[in-house]
Amino acid sequence: MAEFFQQLVNGITWGSVYALIALGYTMVYGILKLINFAHGDVYMLGAFFAYYSARWLGVAEHPTPLHALGVLLLAMAGCAVVGIVIERAAYKPVRRSSRLAALITAIGVSLLLENAGILIFGPDPKFFPQIIPSTNIALGGGVTISNQQVIILVVSVVLMIGLRFIVLKTRVGKAMQAVSHNHTAAALMGISVDRIITFTFMIGSMLAAAAGVLVALQNPKIEPLMGIMPGLKAFVAAVLGGIGNIPGAVIGGLIMGIAEVMVVGYLSPTYRDAIAFVLLIVILLVRPAGILGRNVAEKV
Amino acid sequence: MTSRIRLRPALGGVLAITLLALGCGGSTQDELVIGEYGSLSGNDATFGQSTKNGVELALDELKAAKDGKIGGLRVRIVVEDDQGRPEEAATAVQKLINQDRVCAVLGEVASSRSLAAAPISQAAGVPMISPSSTNPRVTQVGDYIFRMCFIDPFQGTVMAKFAAQNLGLKRVAILKDVRNDYSVGLAQFYADAFVKLGGQIVGEQAYSAGDQDFRAQLTNVKGKNPQAIFVPGYYTEVGLIARQARELGITVPLLGGDGWESDQLLEIGGPALNGCYYSNHFSVDNPDPRLQSFLKAYRAKYGADPDAIGGLAYDAANVLFLSMDKLATENAETFKGLGSAAAGSDARRAATTRLREIIASTRDYPGVTGTITLDANRNARKPAVVIEIKDGKKVYNTTINP
Numbered sequence: 001m002a003e004f005f006q007q008l009v010n011g012i013t014w015g016s017v018y019a020l021i022a023l024g025y026t027m028v029y030g031i032l033k034l035i036n037f038a039h040g041d042v043y044m045l046g047a048f049f050a051y052y053s054a055r056w057l058g059v060a061e062h063p064t065p066l067h068a069l070g071v072l073l074l075a076m077a078g079c080a081v082v083g084i085v086i087e088r089a090a091y092k093p094v095r096r097s098s099r100l101a102a103l104i105t106a107i108g109v110s111l112l113l114e115n116a117g118i119l120i121f122g123p124d125p126k127f128f129p130q131i132i133p134s135t136n137i138a139l140g141g142g143v144t145i146s147n148q149q150v151i152i153l154v155v156s157v158v159l160m161i162g163l164r165f166i167v168l169k170t171r172v173g174k175a176m177q178a179v180s181h182n183h184t185a186a187a188l189m190g191i192s193v194d195r196i197i198t199f200t201f202m203i204g205s206m207l208a209a210a211a212g213v214l215v216a217l218q219n220p221k222i223e224p225l226m227g228i229m230p231g232l233k234a235f236v237a238a239v240l241g242g243i244g245n246i247p248g249a250v251i252g253g254l255i256m257g258i259a260e261v262m263v264v265g266y267l268s269p270t271y272r273d274a275i276a277f278v279l280l281i282v283i284l285l286v287r288p289a290g291i292l293g294r295n296v297a298e299k300v
Numbered sequence: 301m302t303s304r305i306r307l308r309p310a311l312g313g314v315l316a317i318t319l320l321a322l323g324c325g326g327s328t329q330d331e332l333v334i335g336e337y338g339s340l341s342g343n344d345a346t347f348g349q350s351t352k353n354g355v356e357l358a359l360d361e362l363k364a365a366k367d368g369k370i371g372g373l374r375v376r377i378v379v380e381d382d383q384g385r386p387e388e389a390a391t392a393v394q395k396l397i398n399q400d401r402v403c404a405v406l407g408e409v410a411s412s413r414s415l416a417a418a419p420i421s422q423a424a425g426v427p428m429i430s431p432s433s434t435n436p437r438v439t440q441v442g443d444y445i446f447r448m449c450f451i452d453p454f455q456g457t458v459m460a461k462f463a464a465q466n467l468g469l470k471r472v473a474i475l476k477d478v479r480n481d482y483s484v485g486l487a488q489f490y491a492d493a494f495v496k497l498g499g500q501i502v503g504e505q506a507y508s509a510g511d512q513d514f515r516a517q518l519t520n521v522k523g524k525n526p527q528a529i530f531v532p533g534y535y536t537e538v539g540l541i542a543r544q545a546r547e548l549g550i551t552v553p554l555l556g557g558d559g560w561e562s563d564q565l566l567e568i569g570g571p572a573l574n575g576c577y578y579s580n581h582f583s584v585d586n587p588d589p590r591l592q593s594f595l596k597a598y599r600a601k602y603g604a605d606p607d608a609i610g611g612l613a614y615d616a617a618n619v620l621f622l623s624m625d626k627l628a629t630e631n632a633e634t635f636k637g638l639g640s641a642a643a644g645s646d647a648r649r650a651a652t653t654r655l656r657e658i659i660a661s662t663r664d665y666p667g668v669t670g671t672i673t674l675d676a677n678r679n680a681r682k683p684a685v686v687i688e689i690k691d692g693k694k695v696y697n698t699t700i701n702p
Contacts, residue, residue: 003522122341130570149547225342264519269505
């Protein structure tokens with residue numbers, strides 16, 4: 001039984017990372033009906049920004065919690081800028097074209113970021129410094145959790161609560177909700193749709209950056225193509241929870257993380273990547289709108 | 301019509317440039333071109349980089365001793381990066397043979413990549429010396445494929461003996477990389493030998509190279525209560541596995557093979573690797589004068605200690621140089637066939653056939669990684685050393701003879 005609970009702990013930490021990335025997918029989809037395939041690569045950039053800012057701040061030699069927080073914030077700020085630039089340069093020009101054009105642009109941006117990453121950072125894996133030395137915390141019954149896993153959980157939960165607060169309680173959040181219902185109507189109410197869309201990309205990219213830093217903290221190997229698989233799986237997680245639905249993305253991410261760890265632990269590690277897509281097929285067959293998604297009839 | 305007229309001068313220009321390029325590119329000088337392919341980038345980049353360093357050092361010494369010439373021909377080494385991918389390794393060797401007209405090939409470290417490229421070398425009749433691929437199937441590809449190191453059935457036995465006799469262990473679990481020929485083979489040979497010595501394999505788990513998270517497998521292994529975990533993978537994953545194992549409260553030692561051999565192993569794994577053991581081709585602590593003079597030269601050139609991969613590459617290059625030199629003294633006419641000018645001719649085929657025989661007859665070559673004698677299957681029989689990781693340093697523990 002201890003083994004099962006240990007796997008559960010592993011799955012929840014892994015799942016909270018998927019949840020953070022899935023939030024970015026779901027927010028952009030909710031507002032633009034666009035699947036931002038470059039999102040996984042923003043996650044990669046987050047890890048690299050953290051890597052370079054940790055070196056710049058000299059955190060590896062003298063790790064303090066304050067420095068670690070600084071690294072996290074710098075990476076999030078860097079990715080916020082990247083998110084704004086991607087939206088303005090790549091997606092805005094095609095916003096009035098068909099949705100397929102936007103989707104293909106997203107794939108193009110993704111390839112651009114990956115290959116630019118190989119060009120700039122080099123194809124070799126880099127090793128993320130230990131900005132927070134790891135220690136173990138016993139949970140009783142032979143189950144342990146590392147302080148890094150605790151940090152992942154705490155930071156994820158704080159960011160998710162923060163996001164929920166922004167969306168539900170602030171003016172800009174209410175404007176986001178309005179834009180997601182109807183662009184034209186929102187614009188008629190005096191909401192600057194362009195600005196809200198840019199803001200959405202900024203928030204989504206910051207969450208992806210946080211996920212990148214948290215993963216790099218725990219699994220210190222980072223490389224320019226590290227975003228592809230987590231990006232795809234987080235996308236599946238967003239669909240699983242109901243794309244466009246924020247609590248759905250969190251639930252989808254957690255299910256995904258737990259399912260993956262359980263498959264590796266009890267079946268075979270070769271199915272690790274397959275389970276994500278099996279879940280996707282099952283959910284599309286059984287509940288196409290996702291767990292928390294609503295079926296909206298489209299008028300033809 | 302107008303557009304066609306405007307195109308004409310442009311076309312002429314392109315033609316002129318092409319002709320010029322052809323005139324300059326085709327080297328008229330006859331030389332000895334040797335190909336080298338390896339993972340200069342990618343997941344296990346230190347394998348390719350160490351190999352390149354070892355070969356370069358051997359070439360430097362040839363330059364100092366004989367003006368970089370063998371049998372009157374200047375030696376040139378062409379290096380190709382396969383990015384750590386088997387399909388790229390095959391392409392790289394194809395290019396080396398067809399475009400660079402090499403007369404011999406050095407590489408690879410990873411058995412999966414040697415296995416991908418070896419059939420091409422074999423079909424073209426170009427001798428290939430793998431410095432450090434240990435999977436037995438590599439040299440079984442054909443009689444043009446050689447290696448400078450021991451093979452995995454032996455390496456597996458070494459670690460099994462070490463675990464059973466030196467550490468006195470009875471229960472060991474295995475965590476292998478299922479997409480890696482080396483890892484799968486070594487895990488099997490280790491398990492066979494360990495069971496024969498009265499031990500028990502209590503669990504077997506797998507991962508794929510490139511994975512980031514091994515906690516699920518390690519949690520499963522932990523439940524089996526092993527006294528050690530055998531991880532026959534490459535250093536990048538091993539470092540991550542060690543860290544995650546310690547985080548899960550697994551305190552037993554990890555055991556491994558020569559895939560651990562890289563400076564980056566300790567950089568990634570850090571203190572989590574203390575008390576772990578792996579089998580290797582040499583230890584820098586060995587007082588052997590040949591090894592020590594190699595270490596001195598290597599440190600002077602690169603400012604760091606070589607790993608065993610670099611040592612084996614150095615030996616592979618020197619065995620190749622020596623064999624070419626033997627051919628030049630034995631028959632200068634046949635030797636000419638190795639020159640780049642003779643590529644594709646019958647003379648080339650005759651020369652590489654003879655070169656192959658000379659390499660195969662290597663006996664008691666005094667290498668820096670031990671004395672090299674190739675057996676009938678073109679494998680070297682050499683002792684293995686066991687390295688212990690102590691306080692973040694690689695320390696010699698024991699030598700196990702075949």
